[in-house]
Amino acid sequence: xxxxxxxxxxxxxxxxxxxxxxxxxxxxxxxxxxxxxxxxxxxxxxxxxxxxxxxxxxxxxxxxxxxxxxxxxxxxxxxxxxxxxxxxxxxxxxxxxxxxxxxxxxxxxxxxxxxxxxxxxxxxxxxxxxxxx
Ligand code: TYD
Numbered sequence: 001x002x003x004x005x006x007x008x009x010x011x012x013x014x015x016x017x018x019x020x021x022x023x024x025x026x027x028x029x030x031x032x033x034x035x036x037x038x039x040x041x042x043x044x045x046x047x048x049x050x051x052x053x054x055x056x057x058x059x060x061x062x063x064x065x066x067x068x069x070x071x072x073x074x075x076x077x078x079x080x081x082x083x084x085x086x087x088x089x090x091x092x093x094x095x096x097x098x099x100x101x102x103x104x105x106x107x108x109x110x111x112x113x114x115x116x117x118x119x120x121x122x123x124x125x126x127x128x129x130x131x132x133x
Pocket of ligand 1: 033035037045046047048114
């Protein structure tokens with residue numbers, strides 16, 4: 001499975017806490033794009049796609065949501081609910097985001113610019129591509 005949870009270094013003191021990610025250093029790719037998801041509602045799923053080449057790190061800055069991750073052979077599930085844990089997702093991983101808390105805020109760091117041609121949004125096509133059918 002081409003994903004991992006990253007425990008990020010926290011700089012904390014009596015004023016609060018701070019985390020820094022630097023492309024190519026403690027973030028495994030150069031960051032070309034940042035986007036965020038907010039105003040989420042339960043029972044409205046997102047994702048349902050894979051990327052041919054994109055790598056991402058996703059952080060739940062506030063609230064929680066469930067990720068289903070699928071490499072075409074196995075399906076695993078995890079919850080993101082902490083601002084100090086990043087979910088790294090590599091290439092060719094199908095992802096579904098479910099069970100958002102109200103107003104969950106996800107920040108996403110991406111290795112490349114947005115390009116719809118780079119998405120695989122059809123699960124059967126994804127299975128064909130990763131299994132080389
Ligand atoms: P979508 O891929 O449906 O979001 P999610 O992966 O959370 O389900 O994206 C929603 C819309 O936003 C869609 O019209 C594409 C657009 N979009 C951009 O224009 N740029 C971006 O960087 C992203 C991630 C999406």
